[in-house]
Amino acid sequence: MEQPKDVHYLQYINQIYERILDEVDVGVHAVDETGKTIIYNKKMMQMESMDIQDVLNKNLLEVFMFKDDQTSTLVKALQEGKETKNVKQTYFNNKGREITTINNTIPIFEENKINGAVEIAKDVTKLERLMKGNITSKGTTRFTFDNITGSSPAIKEVIEAAKRATRTSSYVLIVGETGTGKELFAQSIHNASNRLSGPFISQNCAALPDNLIESLLFGTKRGAFTGAVDHPGLFEQAEGGTLLLDEINSLNLSLQAKLLRVLQEKTIRRIGDTKDTPVDVRVIANMNEDPIDAIANNHMRKDLYYRLGVVTVFIPPLRERKQDIPLLVQDFIKKYNERFNMQVKGLSDEVKQSFLEYDWHGNVRELEHIIEAAMNNMLDEEVIMYTHLPFQYRNKMQLKERMIPISSVESFINESVEVAVPLKDQLEIFEKSYIEHVLKKNDSNISRTAKLLGLSRQSLQYRMKKLNIDLK
Incomplete structure (x- = not known):
């Protein structure tokens, strides 16, 4: 039997709604009056690490577990008929994984009767883990200037500049391409300074969304949002030590303005608080983009650059210090000999030559990965041959040979x-x-x-x- 046109239209509208729900960047979970899930979007699946068939058409209390002192905000909306906003909720999925969200929960009424509830959630699980975890403690830094390999004039000049920076507590900006060893220099500066006994905390600014990185850096005050507790941010946790902010140019400009204020005033204000707290922290910032380009491309505030760049260390890429390649290769072969229980002694002449001709866009990190990959391709040989090198490297070298300048x-x-x-x-x-x-x-x-x-x-x-x- 042919369906009426209005049924087709409703199906069409339903498809549009489903597409919209799967494209929004918040979790959406709706239940009927019995607590059975009727809507569960893609973002919610990602946040809770669940498959839709594990949740849809099932009672949420049969799927999720809640702490003794908490109840489901969706169930609460069904029972009390009250809307809640910005409530923090921690619970567990069917595999026992802990999840933390900030929820807006709305009961759905029909003729003064509750016939369902919908929850819109933001994931703060990663932030909670970072705040609860012991991110860094005293003595966890591994690198000193002795760990920096190289005898080229380019790297020696940078090492000397970095060593001079250990005498004061001025802010330091380290600039270098990906894979040049920026964190190695940051830890070396910390370990050679009078802050050695203090904590060293490292945070990649590109690893978290803006709303989480602000809470992580500056901390929260009880009551900032429902469920918020007093918790120190990374600045307070790094008191007396060093805070490394990696990829500083990935912060949005409004957060850069707040960071600038902290650097100038040497005080922080937790989210939801009304008072400032003094902090004694040395900030070292890393970036893989030329500061002038970052400012021109609106990736970095000019005033923040001037404040951070009191001491600026530019780490040269490996292609500008190729004479250090033999020393680096020796270090990496020694490292992986110990790790793999092997007896590799060096490189063939063909490999040595190809290493000196290669441009090393991935810098020292790429060189290490190639040595590790080559040693994985060896059996009982003592010399790394060209055939041991990973295919992608050999492919790039062949392409370079075919190219005309x-x-x-x-x-x-x-x-x-x-x-x-x-x-x-x-x-x-x-x-x-x-x-x-x-x-x-x-x-x-x-x-x-x-x-x-x-x-x-x-x-x-x-x-x-x-x-x-x-x-x-």
């Missing part, structure tokens, strides 16, 4: 083009010149040349015939 292209164009010629003709001229160049480098070996050019042997021979290229 831009300067060479420009030189070729300047020398060969006196007057403008059609693009098709110019491309053929360049293609012929490039194929002849690669053939010459490979002693006219067609198979090897074809492989480097990414062509089949037959395709290369066809192009040579078409372009009148003769083997010499």
